[in-house]
Amino acid sequence: MSIAIVLGTRPEIIKMAPVIRECRRRGLEHFVIHTGQHYSYEMDRVFFEELELQPAEYNLDAGSGTHAEQTGRIMSGVEKVLMKREPDVVLVQGDTNTVLAGALAAAKLHINVGHVEAGLRSYDRSMPEEINRVVADHISDYLFAPTEGSRANLLKEGIAAEKISVTGNTIVDSVYQSREIASRKATAIRDLGLSPGEYFLATAHRAENVDSRERLEEIVRGLELIERELGMPVIFPMHPRTRKMAKEFGLALDGIRAVEPLGFLEFLQIEACARLVLTDSGGVQEEACILGVPCVTLRENTERPETVDVGANVLAGMGAAGVLASAREMLSRRRTWKNPYGNGMAGRMIATICEGLLGEMRIPTESTITGYDDKVQKIKAS
Numbered sequence: 613m614s615i616a617i618v619l620g621t622r623p624e625i626i627k628m629a630p631v632i633r634e635c636r637r638r639g640l641e642h643f644v645i646h647t648g649q650h651y652s653y654e655m656d657r658v659f660f661e662e663l664e665l666q667p668a669e670y671n672l673d674a675g676s677g678t679h680a681e682q683t684g685r686i687m688s689g690v691e692k693v694l695m696k697r698e699p700d701v702v703l704v705q706g707d708t709n710t711v712l713a714g715a716l717a718a719a720k721l722h723i724n725v726g727h728v729e730a731g732l733r734s735y736d737r738s739m740p741e742e743i744n745r746v747v748a749d750h751i752s753d754y755l756f757a758p759t760e761g762s763r764a765n766l767l768k769e770g771i772a773a774e775k776i777s778v779t780g781n782t783i784v785d786s787v788y789q790s791r792e793i794a795s796r797k798a799t800a801i802r803d804l805g806l807s808p809g810e811y812f813l814a815t816a817h818r819a820e821n822v823d824s825r826e827r828l829e830e831i832v833r834g835l836e837l838i839e840r841e842l843g844m845p846v847i848f849p850m851h852p853r854t855r856k857m858a859k860e861f862g863l864a865l866d867g868i869r870a871v872e873p874l875g876f877l878e879f880l881q882i883e884a885c886a887r888l889v890l891t892d893s894g895g896v897q898e899e900a901c902i903l904g905v906p907c908v909t910l911r912e913n914t915e916r917p918e919t920v921d922v923g924a925n926v927l928a929g930m931g932a933a934g935v936l937a938s939a940r941e942m943l944s945r946r947r948t949w950k951n952p953y954g955n956g957m958a959g960r961m962i963a964t965i966c967e968g969l970l971g972e973m974r975i976p977t978e979s980t981i982t983g984y985d986d987k988v989q990k991i992k993a994s
Contacts, residue, residue, distance in 0.1 A: 615640060615966055616699040616718075618690055620647030620674065620710035622659055623895045626876055627729065628705050629663050630785035630959030636666070638963060644668040645693055647686045647710045648675060662875055664793060679709060679740055686713035694721055701726055701754070701966055705782070707745035707915075719751040724969060728782060728962060730755035731762030732894075734915040739820070742915070754969075756962050758782075758953055759918055779961040780954015783898045788956045790880055800878035801885060804847065804871065808885035811844055812939075814868070815891045816910060817851035825861045827930050828854075831910055832863050834928070834935025835890065839867040841936060842943070844887060849874050888942060890928075890935065897925055902951050906942035908935065918952035 615635060619628050635642040646656065646668035660667055672689035674682055690713060694702065702718035704711040705728040718725045727748050734742050749755060749766060757763040758781035766776055801808065814835050821827045839846045848870045850858075858865070874882070880899070883889060889900040892910040900907040901916075901924040909919075912929050919925035923945060928938035 613641060613701075613967070613969065614697065614699040615642040616645060616694060616697065616702045616723075617642060618645045618647065618702060618704050618710060618714035619668075620649030620672075620686065621708050622650065622656065622876065624705050624708065624710065625656065625659055625663065625665070626786050626790070626895070627782045628703070629665055630782045630789060631703065631728065631962050632665055633789070634959045634963040635966075638967065640963065640967060643670070643697065643699075645670040645672065645690060645714075647689065647713070648673040649682065649686065649708060649710045659876065662793075662797070662877055663790065683709045683713045686710055687717045690714050690717040691721065694718060694723060699723060701969055703728060703962070703966070704748060705729055707732065707741035707748070709740075709744065711748050712744040715748040715751055724754065725752040726754040726756060726962070726966065727752040728756045729758055729762075730776070731757040731759075731764075731766040732915040733762075733765045734913050736913050745915075754965060756958070756965075758958070761918060777961065777965060780956070780958040781898060782958040782962070783895065784902055784951065784953045784956045785959045787880065787899055787902050790877060791884070794877040794881050798877040798881040800874060800881045804882070806847070806882065806885070809887050811882075811886060812838060812842075812846045812888045812890065813883055813886040814846050814848045814889075815851070815893055815896055816848075816854055818892045818911070819853075821892050821910065821930070822851070822854045822857045828857060828861060829863055830930045830932050831935065832858070832865060832868070833932035834910075836865075836867050837932055837936040838890070838939050842939065845869050846890075847871060847882065847886075849879065888939060890939065898953060901925060901949070902953060904947045904949075906945060906947065908938045908942055910935065922949040922952050924949045 619625055670693050674685045701724040703726045704714040715725045730749050732745055736742055755776045756779045757776055763776050763778050816831055835846045846868045848868050850870050884903045886905055888906050890908045894916050897907055897909055897916045897919050901919045907925040908928050909925055926938045926942055928935045
């Protein structure tokens with residue numbers, strides 16, 4: 613049996629790392645296709661090394677372009693590899709153009725598609741990610757939903773229950789595994805001269821936020837208000853796109869400590885020690901929730917509603933006053949929420965399901981994985 617793992621962005625590397633590690637641990641034949649959606653593999657090589665993963669076997673260097681151009685290049689490149697290697701299943705993760713192209717290429721070759729993090733919905737079709745995740749879900753054969761809410765979304769759209777497994781979210785596995793690596797390697801707290809619990813952490817990178825002068829200006833003003841009114845520094849690792857647009861718009865970052873982008877381990881270290889996180893990133897919403905750090909989401913909607921439901925997150929919208937008010941609200945809450953994304957066994961569950969695709973193995977439920985000791989009890993999915 614052979615498994616192809618298609619990824620092309622750093623968040624995908626982070627979330628697929630537990631699956632890759634588990635395939636390696638079990639001795640399952642697998643290979644990684646790196647599409648180069650955000651960066652060339654040479655730029656991401658350090659990311660694989662940092663997370664102690666083996667190198668990608670195929671590197672497509674798809675590069676940027678319009679959505680159609682990029683998706684087409686990725687689809688063509690993935691198709692060539694799949695025709696050569698003929699894997700039994702192709703795994704994609706999330707909602708990027710890589711996911712859409714990888715799933716389409718596999719489905720048209722009649723290869724089983726497994727979608728990791730299936731069933732997320734913002735119900736906002738102005739976001740290209742929403743279109744990608746919906747299409748990928750509907751052409752996948754195995755849908756690995758992170759929560760019961762995600763499963764319910766899929767069922768409402770008519771996807772057969774037997775295709776869906778609630779596995780938990782691989783970000784939990786990745787956070788647990790990566791914190792151990794970070795404890796050995798990361799030095800960001802020391803290098804930036806920070807004290808745990810005495811700073812706020814902010815990120816912003818989404819095109820709908822940073823490409824709009826009005827929206828980016830409101831976010832920056834909100835962060836400035838927080839620094840001034842709440843009396844702690846705001847650490848802002850700036851995405852290259854965000855820095856470029858802030859410069860074009862002539863936005864001063866008064867009182868905000870803008871720093872260069874951080875590697876995942878360095879970012880995870882300062883995220884875990886922050887007093888509060890402000891972000892427009894879906895992945896950071898999840899990480900903060902798992903780490904027990906209050907989060908303010910700089911958006912009007914989220915495909916991670918579980919973080920809001922458990923009290924770990926609040927939607928601030930774009931207005932500066934709303935951002936400040938949301939920060940005050942989250943700082944007043946107790947950090948007693950329960951992590952809604954599982955117990956850190958998602959990677960093992962996904963590998964178990966893939967391992968059984970060619971045999972009679974039945975799909976496990978999350979309850980059978982608790983206390984996992986390498987002998988997974990397999991029960992038939994309802």
